[in-house]
Amino acid sequence: MSRPTFLPDNFTLSLIGTLVVASLLPCRGAAAATVDDLTNVAIALLFFLHGAKLSREAVIAAASHWRLHVMVLLITFVVFPLFGLAFKPLLSPLVTPTLYAGILFLCTLPSTVQSSIAFTAMARGNVPAAVCSASASSIIGIFVTPLVVRLVLSSHIGLGSAWRAVGEIVLQLFVPFVCGQLLRPLIGGWIQRNESIISGVDQGSILLIVYSALSEAVGEGLWRQVPPSALAGLLVDDGVLLAAALITTALVSKWLGFERADRVTIVFCGSKKSLSQGITIAKVIFASHAVGAVILPLMIFHQIQLMVCAALAQRWGRRAEPVPSLASADAKSLLPH
Secondary structure (H helix, E strand, C coil), X not given: CXXXXXXXXXXXXXXXXXXXXXXXXXXXXXXXXXXXXXXXHHHHHHHHHHHHHCCHHHHHHHCCCHHHHHHHHHHHHHHHHXXXXXXXXXXXXXXXXXXXXXXXXXXXXXXXXXHHHHHHHHCCCCHHHHHHHHHHHHHHHHHHHHHHHHHHCCCCCCHHHHHHHHHHHHHHHHHHHHHHHHHHHHHHHHHHHCHHHHHHHHHHHHHHHHHHHHHHHHHCCHHHHCCHHHHHHHHHHHHHHHHHHHHHHHHHHHHCCCCHHHHHHHHHHHCCCCHHHHHHHHHHHCCHHHHHHHHHHHHHHHHHHHHHHHHHHHHHHHHCCCCXXXXXXXXXXXXXX
């Protein structure tokens, strides 16, 4: 029997289920310590697999398209945070101060990888450039995001904390990523042959990280501090930010004279934010009791960006001629969120 079209994908349903379980049955005491240890292992495994799946050949082949990559990085790490600050007088009254801190935090995050590439391919965009751009954003974000967070959230994190966060994030994210890259010649083929298993491990790791963060927040009274009106306001705020990013990337890339395939790549790589990397970085930067509220805007933004970008990609793909790209295996061999 075919899946009803109104149902979200399995991962979205799993995220919702994790939120419900963490709200009703948060882990406490010794169980919380065990889950926290498992979460650290899951984070390392997640980025080890990210490194092992990344095709260096695909990245090198598209690296010469520097104007496109510079634009994606500027939108990701400069324009997006400026949007968060510029819209604050308009959007912050709709949510609590902690939730808007989470919105500013998501504005500093790198682009997601596989979904950016998948939507670019669906819309007949420049897939090799998307592989390179999204991967570069993910790696650069390990170093840049904590420093940008310090600039836009100076009341929440000091400069010393920002530099310490960079060190911790490099250890938790970048070192496993490099190890995965170094072992890719040995395990890359096995990973490609078992893509469904690896995808399950990726998504399971993210769900465990979400459960750990939300359990701590629920124990500190998350739902007492977040009224229903603030959740409704959060949907509006996230929607406004995504719309601003999509419109800006589309208009500026056209104004700068990029070809259609490149404009598609810029729109999808420049407008998206990484759930897996965001949750991991939040656990390092923010106090444990605040992580749940801080990542809530990101979790909602993640679902909105997937639904909106999927609709755009399908529409643009139907209107476009096929564009030559690297082998589709390169586009499918990356991190899923």
